[in-house]
Amino acid sequence: MDFIPYGRQSINRQDILALTEALQDNYLTTGPKIDEFEKALAKHLNFQYVVALSNGTAALHLASLCLLEKNETVVTPPNSFLATANSILYAGAQPLFIDITDNGLIDLNLAEDAIKRGTKALYAVSFSGLPFDGINYLKEKYNIKFLLDNAHFIGQNETDCDIATYSFHPVKHITTGEGGAVATNDKVIYEKLRTLRNHGMQKSNKYPWDYEMTDLGYNYRLTDIQCALGLSQLSKLDLFQKRRHQIAKRYHQSPLTALYPYNNKSSYHLFVARHPFESLEQKAEFFIKMREKNIGLQYHYIPINKQPYYRSLGYGNEKTPIMDRYYLESFSLPIYPSLKENEQEYVIETALELLP
Numbered sequence: 370m371d372f373i374p375y376g377r378q379s380i381n382r383q384d385i386l387a388l389t390e391a392l393q394d395n396y397l398t399t400g401p402k403i404d405e406f407e408k409a410l411a412k413h414l415n416f417q418y419v420v421a422l423s424n425g426t427a428a429l430h431l432a433s434l435c436l437l438e439k440n441e442t443v444v445t446p447p448n449s450f451l452a453t454a455n456s457i458l459y460a461g462a463q464p465l466f467i468d469i470t471d472n473g474l475i476d477l478n479l480a481e482d483a484i485k486r487g488t489k490a491l492y493a494v495s496f497s498g499l500p501f502d503g504i505n506y507l508k509e510k511y512n513i514k515f516l517l518d519n520a521h522f523i524g525q526n527e528t529d530c531d532i533a534t535y536s537f538h539p540v541k542h543i544t545t546g547e548g549g550a551v552a553t554n555d556k557v558i559y560e561k562l563r564t565l566r567n568h569g570m571q572k573s574n575k576y577p578w579d580y581e582m583t584d585l586g587y588n589y590r591l592t593d594i595q596c597a598l599g600l601s602q603l604s605k606l607d608l609f610q611k612r613r614h615q616i617a618k619r620y621h622q623s624p625l626t627a628l629y630p631y632n633n634k635s636s637y638h639l640f641v642a643r644h645p646f647e648s649l650e651q652k653a654e655f656f657i658k659m660r661e662k663n664i665g666l667q668y669h670y671i672p673i674n675k676q677p678y679y680r681s682l683g684y685g686n687e688k689t690p691i692m693d694r695y696y697l698e699s700f701s702l703p704i705y706p707s708l709k710e711n712e713q714e715y716v717i718e719t720a721l722e723l724l725p
Protein backbone atom coordinates (compact mmCIF):
# COMPACT_ATOMS: atom_id res chain seq x y z
CA MET A 370 0.00 0.00 0.00
CA ASP A 371 1.35 3.47 -0.95
CA PHE A 372 1.61 6.05 1.83
CA ILE A 373 -1.82 7.37 2.86
CA PRO A 374 -1.65 10.89 4.36
CA TYR A 375 -4.41 12.40 6.54
CA GLY A 376 -5.18 14.92 3.80
CA ARG A 377 -3.96 15.98 0.38
CA GLN A 378 -4.90 18.04 -2.67
CA SER A 379 -6.88 16.73 -5.68
CA ILE A 380 -5.42 18.08 -8.92
CA ASN A 381 -6.58 16.84 -12.34
CA ARG A 382 -6.05 17.67 -16.03
CA GLN A 383 -8.64 20.44 -15.89
CA ASP A 384 -6.59 22.24 -13.22
CA ILE A 385 -3.38 21.80 -15.20
CA LEU A 386 -5.03 23.20 -18.35
CA ALA A 387 -6.40 26.18 -16.38
CA LEU A 388 -2.90 26.90 -15.05
CA THR A 389 -1.27 26.51 -18.46
CA GLU A 390 -3.73 28.98 -19.97
CA ALA A 391 -3.27 31.46 -17.12
CA LEU A 392 0.50 31.42 -17.66
CA GLN A 393 -0.03 32.61 -21.23
CA ASP A 394 -2.36 35.48 -20.28
CA ASN A 395 -1.29 39.12 -20.17
CA TYR A 396 -1.44 39.26 -16.38
CA LEU A 397 0.37 36.89 -14.07
CA THR A 398 -0.75 38.83 -11.02
CA THR A 399 -3.49 41.44 -10.43
CA GLY A 400 -5.52 40.41 -13.47
CA PRO A 401 -9.18 39.59 -14.23
CA LYS A 402 -9.12 36.09 -12.70
CA ILE A 403 -8.91 37.56 -9.19
CA ASP A 404 -12.24 39.36 -9.57
CA GLU A 405 -13.79 36.27 -11.10
CA PHE A 406 -12.56 34.03 -8.28
CA GLU A 407 -13.74 36.47 -5.60
CA LYS A 408 -17.23 36.74 -7.13
CA ALA A 409 -17.57 32.96 -7.49
CA LEU A 410 -16.45 32.47 -3.90
CA ALA A 411 -18.84 35.14 -2.58
CA LYS A 412 -21.73 33.31 -4.23
CA HIS A 413 -20.65 29.94 -2.93
CA LEU A 414 -20.03 31.16 0.64
CA ASN A 415 -23.13 33.38 0.84
CA PHE A 416 -21.30 36.66 1.50
CA GLN A 417 -21.58 39.96 -0.34
CA TYR A 418 -17.85 40.58 -0.58
CA VAL A 419 -14.73 38.44 -0.80
CA VAL A 420 -11.09 39.56 -0.89
CA ALA A 421 -8.60 36.93 -2.10
CA LEU A 422 -5.28 36.95 -0.23
CA SER A 423 -1.92 35.21 -0.33
CA ASN A 424 -2.79 32.72 2.46
CA GLY A 425 -5.20 32.07 5.31
CA THR A 426 -2.86 33.61 7.88
CA ALA A 427 -2.74 36.87 5.88
CA ALA A 428 -6.56 36.74 5.85
CA LEU A 429 -6.64 36.45 9.65
CA HIS A 430 -4.02 39.19 10.00
CA LEU A 431 -5.89 41.76 7.90
CA ALA A 432 -9.24 40.76 9.43
CA SER A 433 -7.79 41.38 12.90
CA LEU A 434 -6.46 44.80 11.85
CA CYS A 435 -10.00 45.69 10.69
CA LEU A 436 -11.83 44.35 13.75
CA LEU A 437 -9.67 44.68 16.83
CA GLU A 438 -8.30 47.45 18.99
CA LYS A 439 -4.98 47.32 20.82
CA ASN A 440 -5.07 45.61 24.23
CA GLU A 441 -8.63 44.37 24.00
CA THR A 442 -9.30 40.72 24.84
CA VAL A 443 -10.70 38.21 22.38
CA VAL A 444 -12.38 34.93 23.31
CA THR A 445 -10.93 32.05 21.27
CA PRO A 446 -10.48 28.25 21.57
CA PRO A 447 -7.14 26.51 22.24
CA ASN A 448 -8.18 23.89 19.65
CA SER A 449 -7.11 25.57 16.42
CA PHE A 450 -4.13 26.13 14.21
CA LEU A 451 -1.68 28.68 15.67
CA ALA A 452 -2.65 31.38 13.15
CA THR A 453 -6.08 32.03 14.73
CA ALA A 454 -4.65 33.23 18.04
CA ASN A 455 -1.49 34.67 16.47
CA SER A 456 -3.58 37.06 14.41
CA ILE A 457 -5.04 38.48 17.63
CA LEU A 458 -1.48 39.19 18.81
CA TYR A 459 -0.57 40.74 15.41
CA ALA A 460 -3.24 43.38 16.09
CA GLY A 461 -1.86 44.06 19.58
CA ALA A 462 -4.87 42.44 21.26
CA GLN A 463 -4.95 39.52 23.71
CA PRO A 464 -6.47 36.09 23.23
CA LEU A 465 -8.53 34.67 26.12
CA PHE A 466 -8.53 30.90 25.72
CA ILE A 467 -11.86 29.20 26.50
CA ASP A 468 -12.46 25.45 26.75
CA ILE A 469 -14.12 23.42 23.98
CA THR A 470 -17.07 21.05 24.12
CA ASP A 471 -16.92 17.38 23.18
CA ASN A 472 -17.41 18.15 19.47
CA GLY A 473 -14.09 20.05 19.34
CA LEU A 474 -15.66 23.54 19.01
CA ILE A 475 -15.42 26.43 21.48
CA ASP A 476 -17.90 26.18 24.39
CA LEU A 477 -20.37 28.98 23.72
CA ASN A 478 -21.65 29.00 27.32
CA LEU A 479 -18.15 29.66 28.63
CA ALA A 480 -17.63 32.21 25.84
CA GLU A 481 -20.82 33.97 26.97
CA ASP A 482 -19.55 34.08 30.57
CA ALA A 483 -16.36 35.79 29.38
CA ILE A 484 -18.38 38.23 27.27
CA LYS A 485 -20.53 39.07 30.31
CA ARG A 486 -17.31 39.84 32.17
CA GLY A 487 -16.39 42.41 29.51
CA THR A 488 -14.75 40.74 26.50
CA LYS A 489 -16.15 42.27 23.32
CA ALA A 490 -14.79 40.02 20.57
CA LEU A 491 -15.15 36.35 19.66
CA TYR A 492 -12.90 34.38 17.30
CA ALA A 493 -14.62 31.03 16.72
CA VAL A 494 -13.31 28.17 14.58
CA SER A 495 -15.59 25.87 12.53
CA PHE A 496 -13.33 23.04 13.64
CA SER A 497 -13.20 19.96 11.36
CA GLY A 498 -15.84 21.60 9.13
CA LEU A 499 -18.71 21.71 11.62
CA PRO A 500 -20.78 24.90 11.21
CA PHE A 501 -21.91 26.72 14.36
CA ASP A 502 -25.46 26.32 15.53
CA GLY A 503 -27.02 28.91 17.82
CA ILE A 504 -24.10 31.36 17.80
CA ASN A 505 -25.98 34.37 16.38
CA TYR A 506 -27.68 35.26 19.66
CA LEU A 507 -24.26 36.19 21.12
CA LYS A 508 -23.85 38.81 18.40
CA GLU A 509 -27.42 40.07 18.80
CA LYS A 510 -27.51 40.11 22.58
CA TYR A 511 -24.04 41.55 23.29
CA ASN A 512 -23.19 43.28 20.00
CA ILE A 513 -19.73 41.68 20.01
CA LYS A 514 -17.22 41.64 17.18
CA PHE A 515 -17.40 38.16 15.71
CA LEU A 516 -14.85 36.49 13.42
CA LEU A 517 -15.26 32.96 12.11
CA ASP A 518 -12.10 31.07 11.12
CA ASN A 519 -13.61 28.97 8.34
CA ALA A 520 -10.39 27.31 7.14
CA HIS A 521 -12.23 23.98 7.66
CA PHE A 522 -15.76 24.93 6.57
CA ILE A 523 -16.66 25.88 3.01
CA GLY A 524 -20.48 25.76 2.92
CA GLN A 525 -23.02 28.59 2.81
CA ASN A 526 -22.60 30.93 5.76
CA GLU A 527 -25.60 31.10 8.10
CA THR A 528 -24.02 33.17 10.86
CA ASP A 529 -23.99 36.90 11.64
CA CYS A 530 -20.19 37.02 11.74
CA ASP A 531 -18.51 40.29 10.76
CA ILE A 532 -15.75 38.46 8.93
CA ALA A 533 -15.07 34.86 7.91
CA THR A 534 -11.60 33.75 6.82
CA TYR A 535 -10.62 30.89 4.50
CA SER A 536 -7.46 29.00 3.52
CA PHE A 537 -6.59 27.34 0.22
CA HIS A 538 -3.58 25.42 1.49
CA PRO A 539 -3.31 22.00 -0.28
CA VAL A 540 -4.89 20.03 2.59
CA LYS A 541 -7.97 22.28 2.70
CA HIS A 542 -11.16 21.92 0.60
CA ILE A 543 -9.89 23.67 -2.53
CA THR A 544 -6.33 24.77 -3.19
CA THR A 545 -4.42 27.55 -4.93
CA GLY A 546 -1.05 26.26 -3.66
CA GLU A 547 -0.91 28.86 -0.94
CA GLY A 548 -3.95 31.08 -0.72
CA GLY A 549 -6.70 32.50 1.43
CA ALA A 550 -9.68 34.83 1.51
CA VAL A 551 -11.68 37.10 3.75
CA ALA A 552 -15.47 37.25 3.35
CA THR A 553 -17.73 39.95 4.77
CA ASN A 554 -21.06 41.71 4.26
CA ASP A 555 -19.62 45.03 5.48
CA LYS A 556 -18.62 47.38 2.64
CA VAL A 557 -16.33 49.51 4.83
CA ILE A 558 -14.38 46.43 5.98
CA TYR A 559 -14.27 45.18 2.38
CA GLU A 560 -12.70 48.40 1.11
CA LYS A 561 -10.20 48.56 3.95
CA LEU A 562 -9.14 44.96 3.23
CA ARG A 563 -8.55 45.76 -0.44
CA THR A 564 -6.32 48.68 0.52
CA LEU A 565 -4.39 46.75 3.19
CA ARG A 566 -3.79 43.88 0.74
CA ASN A 567 -1.92 46.26 -1.58
CA HIS A 568 0.48 48.37 0.56
CA GLY A 569 -2.30 50.68 1.81
CA MET A 570 -2.28 52.33 -1.62
CA GLN A 571 -5.10 54.26 -3.31
CA LYS A 572 -5.35 55.66 -6.81
CA SER A 573 -5.00 59.42 -6.96
CA ASN A 574 -5.57 61.71 -9.93
CA LYS A 575 -3.54 64.89 -9.64
CA TYR A 576 -0.69 63.62 -11.84
CA PRO A 577 -0.77 60.72 -14.30
CA TRP A 578 1.66 58.72 -12.14
CA ASP A 579 -0.14 59.38 -8.85
CA TYR A 580 -0.93 57.07 -5.98
CA GLU A 581 -1.42 57.76 -2.30
CA MET A 582 -0.62 55.60 0.69
CA THR A 583 -3.38 56.05 3.27
CA ASP A 584 -2.75 53.02 5.53
CA LEU A 585 0.19 50.88 6.57
CA GLY A 586 -0.56 47.94 4.27
CA TYR A 587 1.17 44.80 3.03
CA ASN A 588 1.69 42.80 -0.12
CA TYR A 589 -0.79 40.00 0.55
CA ARG A 590 -2.03 39.67 -3.05
CA LEU A 591 -3.02 36.33 -4.55
CA THR A 592 -1.79 35.94 -8.15
CA ASP A 593 -3.98 35.70 -11.23
CA ILE A 594 -2.39 32.28 -11.90
CA GLN A 595 -3.47 31.02 -8.49
CA CYS A 596 -6.99 32.38 -8.98
CA ALA A 597 -7.25 30.46 -12.28
CA LEU A 598 -6.45 27.29 -10.33
CA GLY A 599 -8.89 28.34 -7.61
CA LEU A 600 -11.73 28.76 -10.14
CA SER A 601 -11.04 25.32 -11.59
CA GLN A 602 -10.96 23.80 -8.10
CA LEU A 603 -14.17 25.60 -7.10
CA SER A 604 -16.01 24.07 -10.08
CA LYS A 605 -15.30 20.64 -8.55
CA LEU A 606 -16.12 21.51 -4.96
CA ASP A 607 -19.54 19.79 -4.97
CA LEU A 608 -17.87 16.57 -6.14
CA PHE A 609 -15.15 16.94 -3.50
CA GLN A 610 -17.80 17.42 -0.81
CA LYS A 611 -19.78 14.36 -1.98
CA ARG A 612 -16.69 12.19 -1.72
CA ARG A 613 -15.76 13.55 1.73
CA HIS A 614 -19.27 12.73 2.94
CA GLN A 615 -19.06 9.18 1.55
CA ILE A 616 -15.78 8.68 3.40
CA ALA A 617 -17.21 10.11 6.64
CA LYS A 618 -20.26 7.81 6.37
CA ARG A 619 -18.03 4.76 5.92
CA TYR A 620 -15.99 5.65 9.04
CA HIS A 621 -19.26 6.04 10.94
CA GLN A 622 -20.34 2.52 9.92
CA SER A 623 -17.07 1.09 11.28
CA PRO A 624 -16.49 0.27 14.97
CA LEU A 625 -14.19 3.33 15.30
CA THR A 626 -15.54 6.07 17.58
CA ALA A 627 -16.16 9.38 15.80
CA LEU A 628 -15.88 12.75 17.52
CA TYR A 629 -19.50 13.59 16.67
CA PRO A 630 -22.41 11.79 14.95
CA TYR A 631 -22.65 12.02 11.16
CA ASN A 632 -23.60 15.58 10.28
CA ASN A 633 -24.71 16.40 6.73
CA LYS A 634 -23.84 20.09 7.22
CA SER A 635 -20.20 19.41 8.15
CA SER A 636 -17.66 20.05 5.38
CA TYR A 637 -15.53 17.20 6.81
CA HIS A 638 -12.15 18.84 6.36
CA LEU A 639 -11.09 16.48 9.15
CA PHE A 640 -12.48 13.20 10.35
CA VAL A 641 -11.62 13.06 14.04
CA ALA A 642 -11.89 9.78 15.94
CA ARG A 643 -11.29 9.17 19.62
CA HIS A 644 -10.09 6.35 21.81
CA PRO A 645 -9.54 6.21 25.59
CA PHE A 646 -5.72 6.16 25.48
CA GLU A 647 -4.07 5.93 28.89
CA SER A 648 -1.33 8.42 28.09
CA LEU A 649 0.08 10.55 25.26
CA GLU A 650 2.92 7.98 25.06
CA GLN A 651 0.39 5.23 24.33
CA LYS A 652 -1.24 7.42 21.66
CA ALA A 653 2.20 8.14 20.15
CA GLU A 654 2.91 4.41 19.97
CA PHE A 655 -0.33 3.93 18.00
CA PHE A 656 0.69 6.73 15.59
CA ILE A 657 4.13 5.15 15.07
CA LYS A 658 2.69 1.68 14.41
CA MET A 659 0.19 3.15 11.92
CA ARG A 660 3.06 5.01 10.22
CA GLU A 661 4.94 1.71 9.86
CA LYS A 662 1.86 0.47 7.96
CA ASN A 663 2.13 3.55 5.69
CA ILE A 664 -0.80 5.39 7.25
CA GLY A 665 -0.18 9.02 8.19
CA LEU A 666 -2.41 9.89 11.11
CA GLN A 667 -2.44 13.45 12.40
CA TYR A 668 -3.64 15.16 15.52
CA HIS A 669 -5.48 18.52 15.47
CA TYR A 670 -4.50 20.55 17.51
CA ILE A 671 -1.92 20.95 20.26
CA PRO A 672 -3.52 23.51 22.64
CA ILE A 673 -2.26 26.90 21.42
CA ASN A 674 -2.14 28.33 24.96
CA LYS A 675 0.41 25.67 25.96
CA GLN A 676 2.92 26.49 23.19
CA PRO A 677 6.25 27.81 24.54
CA TYR A 678 5.70 31.28 23.04
CA TYR A 679 2.27 31.57 24.66
CA ARG A 680 3.66 30.27 27.96
CA SER A 681 6.28 33.02 27.77
CA LEU A 682 3.38 35.50 27.64
CA GLY A 683 1.84 33.97 30.76
CA TYR A 684 -0.68 31.63 29.15
CA GLY A 685 -0.96 27.86 29.60
CA ASN A 686 -2.60 27.40 32.99
CA GLU A 687 -6.20 28.03 31.94
CA LYS A 688 -8.68 25.42 33.17
CA THR A 689 -9.60 23.47 30.02
CA PRO A 690 -10.49 19.93 31.16
CA ILE A 691 -12.42 19.03 27.99
CA MET A 692 -9.52 20.18 25.78
CA ASP A 693 -7.06 18.19 27.93
CA ARG A 694 -9.06 14.99 27.53
CA TYR A 695 -9.61 15.69 23.84
CA TYR A 696 -5.82 16.05 23.37
CA LEU A 697 -5.28 12.68 25.03
CA GLU A 698 -7.95 10.80 23.10
CA SER A 699 -8.33 12.27 19.61
CA PHE A 700 -6.68 11.66 16.27
CA SER A 701 -7.46 12.54 12.64
CA LEU A 702 -8.04 9.74 10.11
CA PRO A 703 -7.28 10.13 6.38
CA ILE A 704 -10.03 11.98 4.50
CA TYR A 705 -9.61 13.61 1.06
CA PRO A 706 -11.50 13.30 -2.25
CA SER A 707 -8.99 11.00 -3.97
CA LEU A 708 -8.76 8.52 -1.06
CA LYS A 709 -9.67 5.17 -2.65
CA GLU A 710 -12.24 2.80 -1.17
CA ASN A 711 -9.71 0.01 -0.68
CA GLU A 712 -7.34 2.46 1.00
CA GLN A 713 -10.04 3.50 3.46
CA GLU A 714 -10.85 -0.17 4.21
CA TYR A 715 -7.15 -0.74 4.87
CA VAL A 716 -7.05 2.27 7.24
CA ILE A 717 -10.09 1.03 9.19
CA GLU A 718 -8.80 -2.55 9.41
CA THR A 719 -5.31 -1.49 10.47
CA ALA A 720 -6.54 1.02 13.06
CA LEU A 721 -8.87 -1.54 14.66
CA GLU A 722 -6.02 -4.01 14.81
CA LEU A 723 -3.49 -1.58 16.33
CA LEU A 724 -5.64 0.41 18.78
CA PRO A 725 -4.70 -0.61 22.34
Ligand SMILES: *Cc1c(COP(=O)(O)O)cnc(C)c1O
Pocket residue numbers: 424425426427449450452453494518520521535536537538547548549
Ligand atom coordinates in the same frame (compact mmCIF):
# COMPACT_ATOMS: atom_id res chain seq x y z
C1 LIG B 1 -4.90 26.20 7.66
C2 LIG B 1 -5.45 27.02 8.74
C3 LIG B 1 -5.10 28.38 8.92
C4 LIG B 1 -4.01 29.06 8.15
O1 LIG B 1 -4.12 29.01 6.80
P1 LIG B 1 -2.82 29.15 5.86
O2 LIG B 1 -3.41 29.29 4.49
O3 LIG B 1 -2.01 27.91 6.02
O4 LIG B 1 -2.07 30.37 6.28
C5 LIG B 1 -5.75 29.09 9.91
N1 LIG B 1 -6.66 28.52 10.72
C6 LIG B 1 -7.00 27.21 10.60
C7 LIG B 1 -8.02 26.65 11.52
C8 LIG B 1 -6.39 26.42 9.63
O5 LIG B 1 -6.72 25.13 9.54
